[in-house]
Amino acid sequence: MDDKLTSTFLRVCQDGSIRAVAVSLQQEPSTISRRLTALETELGIQLLERRKKGVKPTEAGELLLHHLRGQAAELEALTAEFDALRGMRRGSVSLAVGEGFISDLIKNALPSFKKAYPEITFTMRSGSTEAVMQDIQNDVAHLGFVFNATPDRHCKVLAHTAQPLQLLAKPASDWAKTTSPVSISSLALMPSALLLPGSGIGAMVSEVETIYGVRLRRAVEANSLAAIRNFVREGLGVTVLPAFVVAQEIADGTIMALPLDVPEFARGEVSLIARSGRRLPEAAMKLANHAMRSMQAFQA
């Protein structure tokens, strides 16, 4: 059933005359007539009764009419839903994020985004850099936020910003008084809470240790940033992280960041990635743009 055919049938039933529809559609009566006969042929049943003046639907025509009206109503509902999706008033975006991005994301990106597009839902998986890139490659997540992404032909970098690892300490503590930039040897003396090498950050720390032949004083090793944050905030020691990971605490004044005199740490970098070759849904595109503008991790 062609849409053009059924819609003209509707109008003909409504107006009760072929010619009336023809003039209102600015088309030839023959066109209308042909469409009607085509529809009747397609359905194999007579739909209109040709009467003295104009036409009138037969019983089959009435049935079709009823069907089309119901269908039109459903179509209207469907297009309304499409409008919602188009206007980003609905949709779902799945994210895979390194743990360090969670607070930045939730604090700086999501609130304003949800305000603009309230009906969009998120799926968020947090994991190591490797896990995130796995999710991206397997289309489990639309977007990935990772620290020190290893270049991968399957992953396309939508945005990247330098985020040097810094020394984080409690402001009043002894370690906060170190002359900055802090050297690797000074750092090695401080009790520290470090991420396990499973994460990008932890891996970078291990790498630096290997390069410089030093071993930091690990008071705590964890795969959870919460543990490390608390460790530092309580003044039990220091850690090495990009500043944006503890942006809240820095703003509060409960943690301060000091530069490290280690070029390798300066090469730290955050990336927003997606699978290369994938055409992202609109909602994901919008969020990506929004994130790289609003998240602290992507400010130079």
Added chain:
Amino acid sequence: MDDKLTSTFLRVCQDGSIRAVAVSLQQEPSTISRRLTALETELGIQLLERRKKGVKPTEAGELLLHHLRGQAAELEALTAEFDALRGMRRGSVSLAVGEGFISDLIKNALPSFKKAYPEITFTMRSGSTEAVMQDIQNDVAHLGFVFNATPDRHCKVLAHTAQPLQLLAKPASDWAKTTSPVSISSLALMPSALLLPGSGIGAMVSEVETIYGVRLRRAVEANSLAAIRNFVREGLGVTVLPAFVVAQEIADGTIMALPLDVPEFARGEVSLIARSGRRLPEAAMKLANHAMRSMQAFQA
């Protein structure tokens, strides 16, 4: 929304690959691809996510899919109803009949017709010849059964059969013993129950009375055949009617028919009529054919 587009979209969602659909439909992948993009353009929203291997419906695609499935189910129901109509298993025919045809119609035509096409419903209006022809002209009824139809360019005669008016009497009564054919003068002496001139039959009787300058002995004048039938069956007198009107009673032996020696009465004729120029619904056509074959009024 073109049907071709949506149906290919359905298949693509089902098979998960454009090329798979292309081979199964024996068409080029480009055709399928173009149809999909056309549908997406028409709806203004992305429906399919192009993935590593094949395609997968987006959220909008899922919505459309759901919509189309529901629509397909309704279409199936609709075509089933059409099948029913086509197969004459449903439909409605409106009839306008002279009262004399009712028993013939109900006894001889409808039972066998309803047996063949059980779901067809009837609307039946009974009235005078004029009223019936009015109904036909105004498309109130598909078919009309009338006695002595006046030729009318708006009405087309589908069938007509001579049905002379006869003398009807109770078999054992005095009037049944009259030498036949019965003359007009003999008839004039008998107490009779006659139809009012509003009907075709009553009009013909009046006409004959005028021509021959006689006046029948009206014991009863009525516009209802039931009254006349009962009058004759009870042996209270005679009437003048086509034999088929009291076919049941003749078969029972409760009424007998005698020929009348009046040429004008012999010109009595029944007609099955429809509006000229009207294309009748299938059900009406079928019924017309069935009626002229099964009704006693149309047997020579």
Added chain:
DNA sequence: TACATGTGTTGCGTGTTGCGCAACATTTTT
């Protein structure tokens, strides 16, 4: 690493199809 095979997409030439114009058959109105 290079190649073969899989995916979907785009440019171009061609065949089908739906459309407008005109004439027609019928019926209603003047």
Added chain:
DNA sequence: AAAAATGTTGCGCAACACGCAACACATGTA
């Protein structure tokens, strides 16, 4: 009897959808 209205059919053209080929890209394999 003519005029105006209805729906229908024949014919020619133009737009559109399709097939073919080449392409872009990703994936698996020698």
